[in-house]
Amino acid sequence: MKSPRALPMTVLAAGLPEQVTIYEVGARDGLQNESAVLPTEVKAEFLHRLAGAGLRVLEATSFVHPKWVPQLADASDLLLRRLVRTEGVDYPVLVPNERGLDRALDAGVQHIAIFASATETFAKRNLNRTLDEQFTMFEPVVRRALAGGLRVRGYLSMCFGDPWEGPVPPDQVAAVARRLAEMGCHQLSLGDTIGTGTPGHVDAVLDACVAAGAPIRQLAVHFHDTYGQALSNTLAALRRGVTTVDASAGGLGGCPYAESATGNLATEDLVWMLDGLGVAHGVDLDTLVATSVWMAERLGRPSPSRVVRALAG
Structure with missing residues (x-):
């Protein structure tokens, strides 16, 4: 007879949010960094299964x-012809510029995200803009989106370290966050793009953003596990009152800016920790693990998530 699966012991900790929103990025940030290009119907099924696991924010594509x-060239086909939306689930998409916004509007999107840089070098390499010029590019996108009734999320990449510039001063991150907030972004996701952050660094960045006028309730965190710090950094953010955490089912996606990067924080690993802390999240772990195993089979490689490996092994 098969033994029951392991469960974390729930030990409530003081000073944590009662509930956390998991902003699932596997279908976008995860798949765009995978070498395989999956059929559109597989992506649609992936999103359907993630919704079935209880996730309520699914970044669908770019x-x-x-x-x-x-890897995401089929964005319009996915949204217009393949995706069967689940009631109560939000399906934001990433847009880089006004042309991307036009395509998103044509697809009936209600929630978009823009992708900014906290450093000069990455802004030039990724956006072909200076740190200051990127706001000129984003301004009409945000203005038009807000005028159309859309919500706009702002991603900030390289908030903790940059492979060309090294450690990033928290005040520099806060200045970018403030400008995005003033532009009208309802949420700011602070990204540890190369995974070099540590809990004390997380505190410093959050302190700087709050001091610059971006309240904790407006901040989300997006950690990569390159150096094994994603969960400890997430816990540090939760203790400061952050209630939205980005994660990728099965740990999908790598980081192209750091050698040996293990990619995004795995949603299953996050859920296991939240269960142990007694923090509500609405996700059924068994269904999520089964979904990540299903996706790993289609990608032809095992999931890097420790929880997936432990429960599905």
Whole structure:
């Protein structure tokens, strides 16, 4: 007889949120960094299964030019013809510019995200703009989106370290966050793009953002596990009152800016920790693990998530 699966012991800790929103990025940030290009129907099924696991925010795809992200070249087809939306689930998409916004509007999107840089070098390499010029590019996108009744999320990349510039001063991150908030972004996701952050660094960045006028309730966190710090950094953010955490089912996606990067925080690993802390999240772990195993089979490689490996092994 098969033994029951392991469960974390729930030990409530003081000073944590009662509930956390998991902003699932596997279908966008995860798949865009995978070498395989999956059929559109597989992506649609993936999103359907993630919704079935209880996730209520699913970043569905990106309207970046197909030349730069061929893995998501089917964004319009996915949203207009393949995706069967689940009631109560939000399906935001990433848009890089006004052309991307046009495509998102044509697809009936209600929630978009823009992708900013906290450093000069990455802004030039990723956006072909200076740190200051990126806001000129984003301003009409945000203005038009807000005028159309859309919500706009702002991603900030390289908030903790940059492979070309090294450690990033928290005040520099806060200045970018403030400008995005003033532009009208309802939420700011602070990204540890190369995974070099540590809990004390997380505190410093959050302190700087709050001091600059971006309240904790407006901040989300997006950690990569390159150096094994994603969960400890997430816990540090939760203790400061952050209630939205980005994660990727099965740990999908790598980081192209750091050698040996293990990619995004796995949603299953996050759920296991939240269960142990008694923090509500609404996700059924068994269904989520089964979904990640299903996706790993289609990608032809095992999931890097420790929880997936432990429960599905």
